[in-house]
Amino acid sequence: MPLTFTLDPAVTPALRDGILDLWADVTNAGGSVGFVPPVSRETVRPELVKHLVAMAEGRTRLLVGLDGEGRVAATAFLALNTHRLMTHWLWLYTVMVHPRHQGRGYGRDLLAAAADAARSLDGIEAIRLTCRGGLGLERFYASCGYKEVGRVPGAIRVAPGDDRDDVVMLLPLT
DSSP states (O other): OOOEEEESOOOOHHHHHHHHHHHHHHHHTTOOSSOOSSOOHHHHHHHHHHHHHHHHTTSEEEEEEEOTTSOEEEEEEEEEOOSTTSTTEEEEEEEEEOGGGTTSSHHHHHHHHHHHHHHTSTTOOEEEEEEETTSSHHHHHHHTTOEEEEEEEEEEEEETTEEEEEEEEEEEOO
16 A cells, blocks of 8 residues: 655644654664664654754655554655755755565655655755665665765764765756
8 A cells, every 4th residue: 555645744743753653663673864773762852853843943844654554654854955055955854664664665655755845845956865875775766866976985983883975865856
């Protein structure tokens, strides 16, 4: 069953808790979403609060994918640029699909929905994102139309002696 995507849903306690569960579950399954496992919901909560504040200030938009049971199954945050010379593109952050739904094409569906959401925003011509090297994420994003446009070797320290590249990807929308 496909996911149902909504841009800018009402942030209810159930949605907030669903995002916290998703973020912790993705991290604990080895996902590259800003933390190193193991994490709890409480570890993730301050980062979600930062995203929610950015949403309240109009700097960030939330895209949520719900499964057939109405549970949060996927998210992505679209962060607008405030620099006057860069308002024609946005950042895509915290791209997640719950582990129980992976392997079904929902990641591609999420990226397609994010591109559609970005196209609906006035003046947006491209999406940029970064991903952690060494996990094959670059290949996945490339298969969805993103191009690698930069790489900072060893910029992400996952653990002592385990540095990964920070890979910058771009999806032109025009």
